[in-house]
Amino acid sequence: MDEKNLVGRIYDIQGFSVQDGPGIRTTAFLKGCPLRCPWCHSPESQAFYPQLSWVSMRCQGTALCESRCIKACAKGAIEPAEQREDAKTGEMLQMIHVKRDICDNCGDCARVCYPKALYLCGEDYTVEKLAQRLLQDKKFYARSGGGVTISGGEALSQADFTVAILKRMKAEGIHTALDTTGFAPWETLARTLPWTDLYLYDLKHMDSEKHKQVIGVPNETILDNARKLAAAGKKLQVRIPVIPMFNNDVENIRATAQFCRELGEAVTVVQLLPYHNLGVAKYLRISDKPVAEATPPSDAQMQKLKAVMEEAGLNVTIH
Numbered sequence: 001m002d003e004k005n006l007v008g009r010i011y012d013i014q015g016f017s018v019q020d021g022p023g024i025r026t027t028a029f030l031k032g033c034p035l036r037c038p039w040c041h042s043p044e045s046q047a048f049y050p051q052l053s054w055v056s057m058r059c060q061g062t063a064l065c066e067s068r069c070i071k072a073c074a075k076g077a078i079e080p081a082e083q084r085e086d087a088k089t090g091e092m093l094q095m096i097h098v099k100r101d102i103c104d105n106c107g108d109c110a111r112v113c114y115p116k117a118l119y120l121c122g123e124d125y126t127v128e129k130l131a132q133r134l135l136q137d138k139k140f141y142a143r144s145g146g147g148v149t150i151s152g153g154e155a156l157s158q159a160d161f162t163v164a165i166l167k168r169m170k171a172e173g174i175h176t177a178l179d180t181t182g183f184a185p186w187e188t189l190a191r192t193l194p195w196t197d198l199y200l201y202d203l204k205h206m207d208s209e210k211h212k213q214v215i216g217v218p219n220e221t222i223l224d225n226a227r228k229l230a231a232a233g234k235k236l237q238v239r240i241p242v243i244p245m246f247n248n249d250v251e252n253i254r255a256t257a258q259f260c261r262e263l264g265e266a267v268t269v270v271q272l273l274p275y276h277n278l279g280v281a282k283y284l285r286i287s288d289k290p291v292a293e294a295t296p297p298s299d300a301q302m303q304k305l306k307a308v309m310e311e312a313g314l315n316v317t318i319h
């Protein structure tokens with residue numbers, strides 16, 4: 001197939017991003033990930049299929065919209081639920097509940113929900129459609145030393161699409177970054193080499209057993225791929241999510257620092273990303289299952305971990 005017409009599934013596109021590489025960037029988030037990080041702040045990124053999401057604060061209540069979503073669902077997957085007080089008027093609004101065990105994510109209800117309280121998360125784009133969106137911000141990239149970042153989920157799970165969009169951006173002279181878990185066969189990651197200027201590379205734990213126990217996959221492939229990227233002369237911004245009771249002990253951070261040192265000049269910076277619980281509400285948009293919350297690490301603890309990494313001679317920032 002013509003590369004321009006390859007289709008990828010996207011769950012978000014964020015312009016004016018300053019967190020995903022140098023300068024001002026536009027980041028495209030691809031849907032689907034083989035990892036299951038319990039702290040994931042984008043739970044909507046994990047499944048490969050489009051998912052029905054419901055944002056309660058946007059819902060105007062069934063009285064105002066005449067229960068459009070309930071009527072639109074032929075499977076009977078939407079039912080009236082508890083009431084919510086409207087913050088402005090104090091009026092009680094009748095909310096809804098989506099029966100997740102019946103819902104097949106067909107999207108019929110989302111199509112009739114005018115405040116977009118219900119929406120399907122995950123939209124298919126051709127390479128050219130995404131390219132045209134990313135090119136809208138080209139002047140900002142040029143002025144700021146920015147570019148385009150392809151993220152996820154795990155973008156390498158949609159490798160043909162990811163390679164094609166990176167290639168398309170390089171053809172436009174745009175700086176490209178790939179934000180990756182590193183969990184993919186090397187042959188897949190290697191396909192991105194000619195078209196990727198920078199890798200934003202996650203390292204979560206140096207103990208493979210613990211990595212597998214908590215995230216669902218071991219870490220050997222991830223570490224091997226980082227070594228191979230470094231050997232190929234690529235630049236890596238290493239990202240470490242600092243998660244209480246998982247990887248925030250000095251021993252693990254010291255081992256991670258040692259690994260980064262072994263990668264030599266490939267590692268331009270190590271970014272420590274303290275856990276936050278802002279993603280917790282997002283779980284309730286797509287699921288009834290409660291999610292475990294942790295207490296974010298203190299500033300003092302983050303500074304201590306930063307110092308441990310700096311002792312190894314690394315350039316470290318806290319995001």
Ligand code: SF4
Binds near residue numbers: 060069112114
């Ligand atoms: S989700 Fe949308 S269609 Fe359904 S009750 Fe709320 S506003 Fe109305």
Ligand code: SF4
Binds near residue numbers: 073078
């Ligand atoms: S996505 Fe389809 S099955 Fe699910 S609640 Fe909406 S209309 Fe019903």
